Amino acid sequence: METILPKFDSVFSIDCVIFGFDEGELKILLIERNVEPFKDWWALPGYIVEQDESLDNAAERILYELTGLKGIYMDQFYTFGDVNRHPQGRVITVGYYAMIRLSGNKDLKPVPITNYAKRAVWTPLGELRKLAFDHDKIFGRAFDKIRNKISYQPIAFELLPEKFTLTQLQHLYEVILNKKLDKRNFRKKMLNYGILKELDEKQKGVSYRAAKLYKFDKRKYARLFQKELSFGK
Amino acid sequence: METILPKFDSVFSIDCVIFGFDEGELKILLIERNVEPFKDWWALPGYIVEQDESLDNAAERILYELTGLKGIYMDQFYTFGDVNRHPQGRVITVGYYAMIRLSGNKDLKPVPITNYAKRAVWTPLGELRKLAFDHDKIFGRAFDKIRNKISYQPIAFELLPEKFTLTQLQHLYEVILNKKLDKRNFRKKMLNYGILKELDEKQKGVSYRAAKLYKFDKRKYARLFQKELSFGK
């Protein structure tokens, strides 16, 4: 492709904020960098977009190369373009996020495919240290995004195991929103959405009364959120 | 700044979707391009980001250069990065939007500062033709954004003259949401937000009963939207 565009020393990259939920904790996927700059620092999985791939494809590839996770559907949330955000040149980075099901999925032990990362680790939010580049800021914005989104769209299911109890769902909401919710009101609201399928199954292996298990009903969810964006008559 | 980053023939650009509202019509600001590619086509005001400026600053500069509009605060809404979106090379573009007050503001007659654009024109949405590049898609996404946002945040005031009637406000909502609203319910809702200041003034120059004028109260608005993001107890 011939170009008459100016040639800057500029590149664009993708950084991924992947949320998981396990053992009652909200986690994100971090890599330990194996190259300069910020060698040995923890960072979001991120890398440079190739010339011949779209941003969405790049996001998927990059996440795979750095963490081994495949086929994760991510959404864009913001693009970061401060002049000095990268010490080696002008790099703008497009932030992508996803929420994925961790528990019970042993495929999700992350293993870097390239040696750009030493390892990839699910890190509880409570244990976050200072990250490389401006990744703290990027993470913060992603977290704002899901906190915001969850308060008007029931998207939290993506983080839970396929079968979950209402208490687990409530805990997840409490962790993301950072506040206690009322059990009765929470259940009423969730069940009223009509997007949960009650199963004939109960929790197992708990040393107390086992709770009913539920499944998320994707079809009803899709129907529900077509008619959204109200403003009444 | 020394760099060891790969040097791609890639650049990033900004495209601006600037909404205005005038004579009961919603408009966006378009330029007629004066350079290839897409010479003589209508397009969103957009150009390439310099190496030493942040995206936000670039957005402001670019809008100014192409339309003469200065000091417009814009927000990012999406980044477009399909491989072939620009015929001359790999360009990703960050979309910014703003809603601005048109009526009664004669400074807003847009005049390009560079000769990259022949002219800049406020174009009613009804008169939109096929735009250059993927600008139709970019515009569509910006419009979705404001439609979405307006249904949970009263941001429409930015488009109205400083003093406006409730009927004008309602018309604006109707245009953006593309549906008729009930006058009584609309007024009740707006007044209940408590972010409108009723003035001791009436509309002038109309050949029928003049309506009361209102002003938007920025301070109360700010207060209101701090306590948002509910989910009750």
Place this chain on the structure above:
DNA sequence: AATATAGTGTGTATTTTTTACACTAAGTAA
């Protein structure tokens, strides 16, 4: 077998918000 424990599961009254719906009042123009 009895008891302790820990989490499950449920109902109701109150308040707030949303919705539906139609007429009179005021000002201008003829």
Place this chain on the structure above:
DNA sequence: TTACTTAGTGTAAAAAATACACACTATATT
């Protein structure tokens, strides 16, 4: 004075959000 055009208003019903407390059930322990 009348005709016209838009401004301005209230209420009832339904739906959604909130506040609030206790009995039940399964298991583990003694």
